[in-house]
Amino acid sequence: MYNTLEKQNQFTVDWDTMKKKKESGRVRGKNVDILDDSVYDDLTAGAEKRRLSLRVYVNKVLRDKTLKDKALLYYYPNLLKAGYEDGIIMIRDGTMDKVAQIRLMKKRLHCDLCDSDTCIHTCFATALPEFGYLFEDII
Numbered sequence: 306m307y308n309t310l311e312k313q314n315q316f317t318v319d320w321d322t323m324k325k326k327k328e329s330g331r332v333r334g335k336n337v338d339i340l341d342d343s344v345y346d347d348l349t350a351g352a353e354k355r356r357l358s359l360r361v362y363v364n365k366v367l368r369d370k371t372l373k374d375k376a377l378l379y380y381y382p383n384l385l386k387a388g389y390e391d392g393i394i395m396i397r398d399g400t401m402d403k404v405a406q407i408r409l410m411k412k413r414l415h416c417d418l419c420d421s422d423t424c425i426h427t428c429f430a431t432a433l434p435e436f437g438y439l440f441e442d443i444i
């Protein structure tokens with residue numbers, strides 16, 4: 306029953322009404338007040354593109370993120386994001402007992418530790434949210 310209602314809800318969203326409610330502030334109730342405007346706009350655009358309700362889309366995004374984090378931990382148990390600063394992703398490699406610094410060089414990821422564009426650290430970096438930060442000024 307719940308799933309049936311949820312599926313019906315996915316395709317009955319009136320986006321014009323939602324936009325009007327948002328502009329009037331009525332949709333900014335207890336459920337979405339925690340979001341920054343730019344995040345809210347990105348999420349509503351994503352939901353609208355996929356013809357999903359905002360609630361279903363936000364839950365999907367968060368579930369996907371949680372699953373991805375678990376998969377990363379399973380697949381790369383010795384790698385850990387150590388930080389991000391000034392366009393550099395730092396990845397702690399437990400096997401090498403060193404920190405790899407990943408940065409953009411000529412629009413390609415480059416690992417200072419391996420002096421490579423295609424090492425395990427650059428692969429791992431593409432799965433991190435900070436990967437998007439590297440391209441924030443480009444895209």
Ligand SMILES: [Zn+2]
Binds near residue numbers: 405417419420427
């Ligand atoms: Zn590397």
